[in-house]
Amino acid sequence: MTSRAGGWALVAPALLWTLCFFVLPFAVMAAMSLARLEGRELVWGFDLGNYARLGDPAIARAVLVSLEITLTVTVVSVLLAYPLAAILAFRVPERWRRLALMLAILPFWTSYVVRSYSWLLVLSREGIVNRVLMGIGLTDAPLTLANTRFATVTGFVHFFTMLLTLTIYANLVQLPRNYARAAQDLGASRWQTFRHVILPLTLPGIVTGAFLTFVLCIGDYVTPQILGGNRELALPQVIMLQLGRRADFPLASALSVALMGMVTLAYLLSARWLRLDRL
Amino acid sequence: MTLRRLLVSTALAVLSAGAAAAQTINALVWCDHADPALIAPFEEATGIRVNLREYEGTGAALAMLEQSRPGDWDVLVIDGIDVPRVVEAGLLAPLPADRLPLGDLFPQVVLEDRTTRDGAIYAVTEKFGYNTLSYNSARVPEADVASLDRLLTDDYAGRIAIYDYYLPVIGIAAAHLGLDTQSLTEADLPAIREVLFAMKDRAATVGEVVASQTALATGEVDVVIGGGEWLTGVLEPEQPELTWTIPDRGAVLWSQAIGVLADSREPEAALAFVEYILSPEGQARLATSSCYWGMPANRRAGEHLTEEQKRILRWDSQEDYLSRVQLYPAPDEALDAAMQDLWLEMLQR
Numbered sequence: 001m002t003s004r005a006g007g008w009a010l011v012a013p014a015l016l017w018t019l020c021f022f023v024l025p026f027a028v029m030a031a032m033s034l035a036r037l038e039g040r041e042l043v044w045g046f047d048l049g050n051y052a053r054l055g056d057p058a059i060a061r062a063v064l065v066s067l068e069i070t071l072t073v074t075v076v077s078v079l080l081a082y083p084l085a086a087i088l089a090f091r092v093p094e095r096w097r098r099l100a101l102m103l104a105i106l107p108f109w110t111s112y113v114v115r116s117y118s119w120l121l122v123l124s125r126e127g128i129v130n131r132v133l134m135g136i137g138l139t140d141a142p143l144t145l146a147n148t149r150f151a152t153v154t155g156f157v158h159f160f161t162m163l164l165t166l167t168i169y170a171n172l173v174q175l176p177r178n179y180a181r182a183a184q185d186l187g188a189s190r191w192q193t194f195r196h197v198i199l200p201l202t203l204p205g206i207v208t209g210a211f212l213t214f215v216l217c218i219g220d221y222v223t224p225q226i227l228g229g230n231r232e233l234a235l236p237q238v239i240m241l242q243l244g245r246r247a248d249f250p251l252a253s254a255l256s257v258a259l260m261g262m263v264t265l266a267y268l269l270s271a272r273w274l275r276l277d278r279l
Numbered sequence: 280m281t282l283r284r285l286l287v288s289t290a291l292a293v294l295s296a297g298a299a300a301a302q303t304i305n306a307l308v309w310c311d312h313a314d315p316a317l318i319a320p321f322e323e324a325t326g327i328r329v330n331l332r333e334y335e336g337t338g339a340a341l342a343m344l345e346q347s348r349p350g351d352w353d354v355l356v357i358d359g360i361d362v363p364r365v366v367e368a369g370l371l372a373p374l375p376a377d378r379l380p381l382g383d384l385f386p387q388v389v390l391e392d393r394t395t396r397d398g399a400i401y402a403v404t405e406k407f408g409y410n411t412l413s414y415n416s417a418r419v420p421e422a423d424v425a426s427l428d429r430l431l432t433d434d435y436a437g438r439i440a441i442y443d444y445y446l447p448v449i450g451i452a453a454a455h456l457g458l459d460t461q462s463l464t465e466a467d468l469p470a471i472r473e474v475l476f477a478m479k480d481r482a483a484t485v486g487e488v489v490a491s492q493t494a495l496a497t498g499e500v501d502v503v504i505g506g507g508e509w510l511t512g513v514l515e516p517e518q519p520e521l522t523w524t525i526p527d528r529g530a531v532l533w534s535q536a537i538g539v540l541a542d543s544r545e546p547e548a549a550l551a552f553v554e555y556i557l558s559p560e561g562q563a564r565l566a567t568s569s570c571y572w573g574m575p576a577n578r579r580a581g582e583h584l585t586e587e588q589k590r591i592l593r594w595d596s597q598e599d600y601l602s603r604v605q606l607y608p609a610p611d612e613a614l615d616a617a618m619q620d621l622w623l624e625m626l627q628r
Binding site for chain 1: 337626
């Protein structure tokens with residue numbers, strides 16, 4: 001067997017897997033997005049009408065809501081995760097680091113649905129957050145926290161901060177300590193060292209984590225459904241509405257393709273810094 | 280016929296068919312059928328194993344049936360409003376009237392025009408209840424839930440949840456406007472839109488079953504529009520202040536039906552399961568199933584319910600309630616699409 005044939009043989013399982021579980025399903029979905037429903041009948045064809053529905057006010061707003069929530073979650077998670085990762089990498093003694101990392105991934109151990117419902121209880125009018133706020137006199141009456149966009153963002157941030165912490169931490173621990181010392185020997189302040197040395201070198205970890213956060217957040221149905229209280233719908237919720245009762249697979253497929261388009265755009269914007277191999 | 284006799288005769292019928300050993304049926308059901316207390320007695324008595332698959336939303340069920348091989352499924356439980364849709368699609372088999380306790384059902388929930396076609400019975404109502412108002416009686420005076428008028432004021436801003444299903448809530452809005460839910464047209468939608476928007480403007484959440492229950496139970500909201508006994512029944516033992524009522528202008532009746540799929544590989548066993556579910560004992564268990572409670576369609580189920588269960592289900596008030604409610608709106612395809620668009624518009628408001 002030539003080395004070329006051997007190479008193909010080695011990648012064949014992965015290629016086959018991608019073909020069966022990504023390319024083919026995506027092709028079916030793309031074809032479905034160009035079909036239309038006539039009554040209860042599915043009519044295959046080349047109809048862009050489903051994509052035109054992206055201009056419907058309710059659906060356009062869902063796109064906007066999804067983008068707003070996702071960008072907010074990504075930014076807040078990065079801002080919280082970076083210092084946490086830095087503390088883990090530079091401040092926590094090595095013997096405690098393993099335990100600290102385990103604590104960081106604890107949220108991954110619980111069911112996604114259970115975690116979302118738990119947040120609903122924590123943020124409810126009689127939940128612990130409102131009790132504490134009223135207990136310390138910050139508010140006189142309970143605040144409406146559950147079933148809001150704030151609740152959705154909180155649920156997401158809880159999860160994605162930990163994900164980002166891991167990707168940034170993986171980047172930080174690989175940095176030779178000498179870089180920071182060299183910068184300071186050359187007269188750089190701590191801020192300048194961070195701004196001009198540490199941050200640029202950890203950018204791949206940040207972008208990788210932020211990209212994963214974007215992808216997982218924008219396509220998530222459970223968290224906004226449980227914590228958002230349906231006061232506004234994100235795009236995955238609108239997709240599910242098409243399937244739940246109407247069984248409008250063509251429109252749901254078109255909206256899913258649009259969702260994938262947003263993910264692709266995010267990938268292209270971040271590709272320069274993306275280092276998925278560091279995960 | 281007692282349950283014992285029914286089950287013994289079923290078991291004998293199955294045995295005589297020579298198919299008793301390891302016979303299995305697959306049922307596409309709502310979550311109330313997944314209660315072991317409902318299924319185990321049937322399995323033990325007949326030896327027929329019941330594989331259950333829960334679903335939400337008729338669209339999801341139809342998609343599952345479409346993606347399955349013919350014969351994969353034997354029994355279907357479905358929203359009463361959608362029975363004509365599945366009959367029209369040829370998915371259900373006709374049922375033998377002489378093996379169904381039709382005479383024992385509450386006449387108001389037989390819904391013959393939906394469950395029969397050309398004289399043949401394709402499904403039977405197995406459970407029903409009301410989409411109306413659930414509320415916290417410790418916080419909401421009874422007079423306030425006598426009509427939507429009081430609830431749709433700013434006094435209730437942020438204190439309302441809306442059940443996330445367009446048909447019953449549109450039905451409630453229509454009843455509030457004095458409209459006949461069975462004669463709705465697109466011309467009625469602007470007025471209904473105003474009521475829905477007024478609800479949404481005051482709603483803290485629009486949620487499915489568990490979300491609505493959680494919102495009411497945790498004090499997040501004080502009223503659930505679209506709720507009913509199915510929402511508060513399982514909460515009432517722990518929180519007796521959570522209750523429900525039918526406003527003066529009425530509410531809507533929900534129902535779910537059971538049938539045998541036309542291409543079932545085990546039609547006799549599937550029919551036996553349907554017989555069991557419709558039997559007084561099966562009905563009592565289904566009514567008080569762990570997922571949600573609801574009124575059994577068979578009046579004789581009362582013989583097998585405890586007084587406490589009957590109190591929670593308000594057994595003795597059913598005739599009065601049934602006289603005050605309307606059926607779910609039954610839109611044609613065009614009106615159904617318009618209603619769903621209106622619902623999406625309301626959600627995104």
